[in-house]
């Protein structure tokens with residue numbers, strides 16, 4: 587069995603992962619009721635999305 591010739595060192599691995607950090611969840615205000623909702627999602631409170639009421 588051959589041993590791995592090249593291995594990524596602790597620092598190199600960590601260095602690569604420095605910009606892995608995920609951003610905090612984006613919230614947008616509903617144009618109808620002003621509640622903070624996830625973008626590209628229908629508003630949970632008034633069911634509004636893109637000026638239309640979306641029925642479930």
Ligand SMILES: [Zn+2]
Pocket residue numbers: 616617618619620621629630631632633634
């Ligand atoms: Zn709303």
